Amino acid sequence: xxxxxxxxxxxxxxxxxxxPANTGNIGRLCLGANAELHIIxxxxxxxxxxxxxxxxxxxxxxxxxxxxESLDDLIEKYxxxxxxxxxxxxxxxxxxxxxxxGDLFVFGPESRGLPEDILLAQQNRNITIPMHDSIRSINLSxxxxxxxxxxxxxxxFNFI
Numbered sequence: 001x002x003x004x005x006x007x008x009x010x011x012x013x014x015x016x017x018x019x020p021a022n023t024g025n026i027g028r029l030c031l032g033a034n035a036e037l038h039i040i041x042x043x044x045x046x047x048x049x050x051x052x053x054x055x056x057x058x059x060x061x062x063x064x065x066x067x068x069e070s071l072d073d074l075i076e077k078y079x080x081x082x083x084x085x086x087x088x089x090x091x092x093x094x095x096x097x098x099x100x101x102g103d104l105f106v107f108g109p110e111s112r113g114l115p116e117d118i119l120l121a122q123q124n125r126n127i128t129i130p131m132h133d134s135i136r137s138i139n140l141s142x143x144x145x146x147x148x149x150x151x152x153x154x155x156x157f158n159f160i
Contacts, residue, residue, distance in 0.1 A: 009151070011104040012035055012104075013038040013074060014040065014140075019140070022139070031059050033149070033152055033159065036064040037063055041069055075104070078102065082103045082125070084097065084127050084147075085119055085125055087119055088128055088137050089128075092126055094127040
């Protein structure tokens with residue numbers, strides 16, 4: 001492996017997450033990708049939830065985790081980074097964008113996705129994973145994996 005980089009790669013944002021096991025899996029994924037995990041309140045579980053811990057395994061304590069009161073609060077902290085809104089309600093593929101280290105990827109809650117007002121206000125930054133119409137969506141943690149690893153590929157996996 002090349003030298004370890006202390007700089008984070010990307011910021012994964014979970015807007016009002018509902019399922020602790022997904023959040024645990026995403027935390028583990030973020031740690032492996034040297035990405036930060038940001039959670040926008042409210043959550044439907046506690047951060048010491050046993051299912052979150054089980055999914056995150058013994059990695060959870062090392063996740064670079066930040067909790068925010070609102071999406072606006074988070075976005076204001078990173079004025080120089082692009083923010084992408086991951087949704088099934090757009091035709092713009094995640095592969096059609098060029099990502100830079102520090103970019104934020106916002107994912108909505110499992111049962112309903114991101115609120116329509118957020119998506120409408122950010123239409124040029126809405127991205128989706130193309131999928132067959134036999135399903136409504138892909139599992140949240142799988143969606144984060146797909147998009148995060150495309151972003152990592154674009155920066156030549158410059159974190160290991």
